[in-house]
Amino acid sequence: MSESDIIEPLSDSEHNGEYEDQVEEEELITAQKVLEIVETAWQNELCAPEILQHQADMLELMLGQVAHMEENMKDLDKNDFRFIVHQMELERIRYVIASYLRCRLQKIETFTRHILNEEESRDVSEKRLSPEESKYAQEYADNVEQYFQHVALQYMPNMQRAEAEQRIVRPNLLSHVFIKANVDVPAVVVGVDDEEVDLTAGSQHIIPYQLVSDLIHKNQAQLI
Amino acid sequence: MEPCIIEFIGEKSTIGIVPNFSFDPLHLISGSVGPFRAGLPVHVPLWLGIHLRKQQKCRIVPPEWMDIELLEEIKEAEKKSKFFTKMPSEHYMVEAQLIMSTAPDDVPRCEELRTIIKDIFDTRESKLRTSIDAFIKGEGTYAKLDNLTLLEIHTVRPILPHSLDHIARYQRTAMATQRDTSSLGLSNSMNTSHFSQ
Numbered sequence: 578m579s580e581s582d583i584i585e586p587l588s589d590s591e592h593n594g595e596y597e598d599q600v601e602e603e604e605l606i607t608a609q610k611v612l613e614i615v616e617t618a619w620q621n622e623l624c625a626p627e628i629l630q631h632q633a634d635m636l637e638l639m640l641g642q643v644a645h646m647e648e649n650m651k652d653l654d655k656n657d658f659r660f661i662v663h664q665m666e667l668e669r670i671r672y673v674i675a676s677y678l679r680c681r682l683q684k685i686e687t688f689t690r691h692i693l694n695e696e697e698s699r700d701v702s703e704k705r706l707s708p709e710e711s712k713y714a715q716e717y718a719d720n721v722e723q724y725f726q727h728v729a730l731q732y733m734p735n736m737q738r739a740e741a742e743q744r745i746v747r748p749n750l751l752s753h754v755f756i757k758a759n760v761d762v763p764a765v766v767v768g769v770d771d772e773e774v775d776l777t778a779g780s781q782h783i784i785p786y787q788l789v790s791d792l793i794h795k796n797q798a799q800l801i
Numbered sequence: 802m803e804p805c806i807i808e809f810i811g812e813k814s815t816i817g818i819v820p821n822f823s824f825d826p827l828h829l830i831s832g833s834v835g836p837f838r839a840g841l842p843v844h845v846p847l848w849l850g851i852h853l854r855k856q857q858k859c860r861i862v863p864p865e866w867m868d869i870e871l872l873e874e875i876k877e878a879e880k881k882s883k884f885f886t887k888m889p890s891e892h893y894m895v896e897a898q899l900i901m902s903t904a905p906d907d908v909p910r911c912e913e914l915r916t917i918i919k920d921i922f923d924t925r926e927s928k929l930r931t932s933i934d935a936f937i938k939g940e941g942t943y944a945k946l947d948n949l950t951l952l953e954i955h956t957v958r959p960i961l962p963h964s965l966d967h968i969a970r971y972q973r974t975a976m977a978t979q980r981d982t983s984s985l986g987l988s989n990s991m992n993t994s995h996f997s998q
Contacts, residue, residue, distance in 0.1 A: 623802050755958075768941075782943065782944065783943065801954065
């Protein structure tokens with residue numbers, strides 16, 4: 578590494594200690610790998626009808642890395658070649674993260690009650706929402722409910738008030754999605770009549786989401 | 802997913818450039834690039850290559866597949882084959898569009914290439930439409946789409962999944978109605994709020 582190079586990659590410097598501690602299983606995770614994970618999660622989230630497992634750990638690592646990079650760039654001249662290129666990359670990463678979080682918020686706002694109900698029945702380790710998102714969803718639901726109550730529901734006969742259950746908006750898990758298999762997956766059920774197909778690595782398919790949601794979860798396939 | 806997102810993803814592919822300046826390697830989060838040596842080709846992400854070209858700091862080396870003879874062959878193969886053939890690049894349309902609009906002077910026979918790439922795209926598009934037509938008439942819920950690029954998939958994205966969703970929904974409603982007619986009183990079980998999207 579040359580003298581003029583002020584930005585050190587996460588993988589080969591002493592800075593990585595603190596990041597690694599947060600990721601228990603994958604000890605030698607590089608910033609590059611984290612970025613890949615975040616980008617895949619982003620693409621999956623954009624294409625999935627329901628909200629997927631949150632990636633708070635990975636986002637935190639990525640944001641830490643971005644902050645670290647910005648710290649290093651602080652003393653550079655704004656017209657320095659390094660500054661411009663790193664700045665461009667950081668903008669791209671920020672865009673991915675913002676788009677990802679925005680997409681999740683949109684789903685939370687659309688399917689609020691449904692998501693909250695589902696979350697209640699999940700184990701701590703399987704929660705789909707990050708603690709912040711969970712708080713947001715709860716507050717959003719309360720506010721909407723309060724608002725409805727205030728402007729309309731209180732003037733309605735009891736009949737209508739009792740229909741909270743029917744007002745729940747649910748995602749259509751049977752909607753069709755495009756997927757790409759990351760690895761060979763044998764015997765995937767692809768139709769209502771239990772028809773099975775072997776997915777080869779790299780192959781692409783259109784299929785109802787529900788039939789492959791566990792493959793997405795296990796990272797055996799990704800949405801495109 | 803919108804076209805700009807597909808372009809964004811396509812911009813991650815690598816491209817060769819010949820810089821006219823020298824610089825030490827840069828350690829980007831997405832991987833290191835460089836060192837840059839004036840006059841020596843180096844690989845960089847497409848987004849960086851396009852930026853540098855706009856700043857007149859480099860010349861773009863067109864990808865190997867941007868070659869008239871090769872593309873003619875691909876075009877013929879595409880016409881003959883019943884299935885989609887494998888494209889030389891996963892983002893061929895995005896790359897062609899970005900490179901040829903930013904640096905037409907760096908690509909020999911640029912206009913001819915543009916036409917032939919568009920021809921290939923059109924051939925594939927019409928093939929895609931024909932097979933979708935057959936697929937929907939065949940009442941399937943699953944299909945294989947090997948070798949289609951992201952942009953091509955996107956051209957049928959709003960219409961294909963949505964039509965399939967609607968067909969599936971009608972089928973479920975039909976089945977439910979059949980059940981309901983035999984046991985009256987359950988007609989509320991298929992409330993529309995279950996299918997919000």
